[in-house]
Amino acid sequence: MYLSVSVVVAAIAVFHFSPTADASSPVTLQYHITTTWDGSPTTPRIPASLALTPTDDGLVVAVQAKFWNDPARPPGGKVGKPYFRLWDYEVVELFLLNDAGQYLELELNPWGQHLVLLLDSGRDLRHSLPLDFVVSDASVPGSSWSGTAVIPTNYLPPNITKLNAFAIHGSGSSRQYLALYPAPPGIHEAPNFHRLEYFRSVANLPSPTQLSPLWSLAMEGKQEHSIEGTWEGKAIDHPPAVITLEPGEGHLILRVKAPFFNDPSPPGGKPGEAFFKLWDYEVVEAFFLNKDEQYLELEFGPHGQHLMLLLNGTRNAVKHSLPLEYTATIDKTRGTWEGVAKIPSQYFPPDVTLFNAYAIHGTGDDRIYEALYESSGPQPDFHRLEKFQPIDFKYLLPDNRDSPLSDAWTQAIAESDKASPSLTQRYTISRTWDDKPLDHSPATVSLSPGNGHVVVNIEAPYFSDPAPPGGKQGEAFFKLWDYEVVEAFFLNKDDQYLELEFGPHGQHLMLILNGNRNAIKHSLPLEYTAKINLDSGTWEGVAKIPSDYFPPNITLFNAYAIHGTGDDRVYEALYEVSGPQPDFHRLHKFQPIGMGDILPGNDEAHLSDLWKQAIVEDKMMKQ
Numbered sequence: 001m002y003l004s005v006s007v008v009v010a011a012i013a014v015f016h017f018s019p020t021a022d023a024s025s026p027v028t029l030q031y032h033i034t035t036t037w038d039g040s041p042t043t044p045r046i047p048a049s050l051a052l053t054p055t056d057d058g059l060v061v062a063v064q065a066k067f068w069n070d071p072a073r074p075p076g077g078k079v080g081k082p083y084f085r086l087w088d089y090e091v092v093e094l095f096l097l098n099d100a101g102q103y104l105e106l107e108l109n110p111w112g113q114h115l116v117l118l119l120d121s122g123r124d125l126r127h128s129l130p131l132d133f134v135v136s137d138a139s140v141p142g143s144s145w146s147g148t149a150v151i152p153t154n155y156l157p158p159n160i161t162k163l164n165a166f167a168i169h170g171s172g173s174s175r176q177y178l179a180l181y182p183a184p185p186g187i188h189e190a191p192n193f194h195r196l197e198y199f200r201s202v203a204n205l206p207s208p209t210q211l212s213p214l215w216s217l218a219m220e221g222k223q224e225h226s227i228e229g230t231w232e233g234k235a236i237d238h239p240p241a242v243i244t245l246e247p248g249e250g251h252l253i254l255r256v257k258a259p260f261f262n263d264p265s266p267p268g269g270k271p272g273e274a275f276f277k278l279w280d281y282e283v284v285e286a287f288f289l290n291k292d293e294q295y296l297e298l299e300f301g302p303h304g305q306h307l308m309l310l311l312n313g314t315r316n317a318v319k320h321s322l323p324l325e326y327t328a329t330i331d332k333t334r335g336t337w338e339g340v341a342k343i344p345s346q347y348f349p350p351d352v353t354l355f356n357a358y359a360i361h362g363t364g365d366d367r368i369y370e371a372l373y374e375s376s377g378p379q380p381d382f383h384r385l386e387k388f389q390p391i392d393f394k395y396l397l398p399d400n401r402d403s404p405l406s407d408a409w410t411q412a413i414a415e416s417d418k419a420s421p422s423l424t425q426r427y428t429i430s431r432t433w434d435d436k437p438l439d440h441s442p443a444t445v446s447l448s449p450g451n452g453h454v455v456v457n458i459e460a461p462y463f464s465d466p467a468p469p470g471g472k473q474g475e476a477f478f479k480l481w482d483y484e485v486v487e488a489f490f491l492n493k494d495d496q497y498l499e500l501e502f503g504p505h506g507q508h509l510m511l512i513l514n515g516n517r518n519a520i521k522h523s524l525p526l527e528y529t530a531k532i533n534l535d536s537g538t539w540e541g542v543a544k545i546p547s548d549y550f551p552p553n554i555t556l557f558n559a560y561a562i563h564g565t566g567d568d569r570v571y572e573a574l575y576e577v578s579g580p581q582p583d584f585h586r587l588h589k590f591q592p593i594g595m596g597d598i599l600p601g602n603d604e605a606h607l608s609d610l611w612k613q614a615i616v617e618d619k620m621m622k623q
Helices: 213-219 407-416 609-622
Strands: 011-016 028-033 048-055 058-066 091-098 102-108 114-120 123-127 132-136 144-152 160-169 176-179 223-227 241-247 251-259 283-289 294-300 306-312 317-320 325-331 336-344 354-361 368-371 425-429 443-449 453-461 485-492 496-502 508-514 519-522 527-533 538-546 554-563 570-573
Touching: 028 160, 048 091, 048 160, 058 091, 058 102, 102 144, 114 213, 123 213, 213 223, 223 354, 241 283, 241 354, 251 283, 251 294, 294 336, 306 407, 317 407, 407 453, 407 527, 407 538, 425 554, 443 485, 453 485, 453 496, 496 538, 508 609, 519 609
Parallel strands: none
Antiparallel strands: 011 028, 028 048, 048 058, 058 144, 091 102, 091 160, 102 114, 114 123, 132 144, 160 176, 223 241, 241 251, 251 336, 283 294, 283 354, 294 306, 306 317, 325 336, 354 368, 425 443, 443 453, 453 538, 485 496, 485 554, 496 508, 508 519, 527 538, 554 570
């Protein structure tokens, strides 16, 4: 925690021994914070006290402090849950340090939130670890509040030799920073509680003699999460599934170690490939969430199948089954399995801050659902996002913080755009313009309803034709039809139609036509993105077409694909348009389309203002 506000230490350490205690009895160390961060006396004289008692479960920290009832409380803070940046509010803190510069920072507040951080010479390794913390008596301003937390032994750095403690309250220029062991007066302009040189020795405080696995992993930038409870928070009766996260180059490495229950494998599932609804089988899952309820769901099975889903809002999957690198092995002798996956960074939503993980096994009435953080409710539901807990993603994927949506997310959201899959219409361009079969995979055009627009999705083979010279991604390019392109035409009974063209390099073109081949407007802006996959030899595009670009009462449709150059130019059509030569404006060849679900209200619409203005401008030009 680094502070920048200018606002000092007599400290009293009292050792409490039970009169009847023997030499092995735990010693309670009690500390009173009596000065500001740079040594000035405080008012009241003892605004905060801490008592530290070692136990078999860890270190019990009891806090008693004046309740200032600061108006600024942690927004969204939940009782008993971690809260990152708790230091910005009314808080009491404890730091435990060893001679190697490794230390634990504990923060507790009167409203029940807490924060635990593991640090190495000031570098934040982990934060927001779960903690048992109970608070009481925080009700009457000016009185006191008390709380008790248990720091698990594996959270403690080895060989603790020094400590410090702090209390903070107030806001703005009245913010007060108090310290057990302060900095000398006049040395520093502002408080900083990570000045380790001012920490003082502590005796009789047992601590581990070596780094715990938690610390060892944290020092390597790794995290381990053990799924030790059922979905409703009860203890499991077998060894837990364990997920380890570690950073990679442009990806996150996720390792699974879990008991193998020998459930039936996914039928037809292939190792290393995606399997939709993998959650119906033996599986371990990990969910990564941001504050906007965008999250990545990952699922891994012991037989080598995997599944990823991008969700934009609770249960709103906008993409699934994208490829990733995953292998799994089963050890039937030991009754365990292990899996290793590399998750591309672009699959994660930006600013991941919350996490949960799950394990599922068994069939029928014996189906068992387990969770890292309980997700209790009427029935198992792993999308109770309010149950997720903080995760420190800073060292796992450093570029995730403050990043924009990746191309994968942007395209997935555009493709879905609140469209119901049941309302999506998909058209496959499987013949040439003169009704001959193709010798390659066809292009497809999918239409989905949006909010004030139609979403057009293109999936097509990529023929590597020259890109439009000077064309810019996301911008209109006149005569795009001379290049590699997929087109869609929307027609009404008055021969008014909209022509849309999309290319693999990101250019687009729209034309409004009032009568056969009579273009009265073109190259208006629209939102369009395209992506080429050279490995698969395909490309995809997603466009949002404003509803006012369409003529009213659309009843007919056709779609086309063009590629190649010179004599090798190939023209393909959804509905054949045969004649002396390729001509995509043979309107009598168009076939019916139902636009009621795709563009509600179009069947009863009038010309939009855009169409009216284009018609007027065209008439004026011809006078």
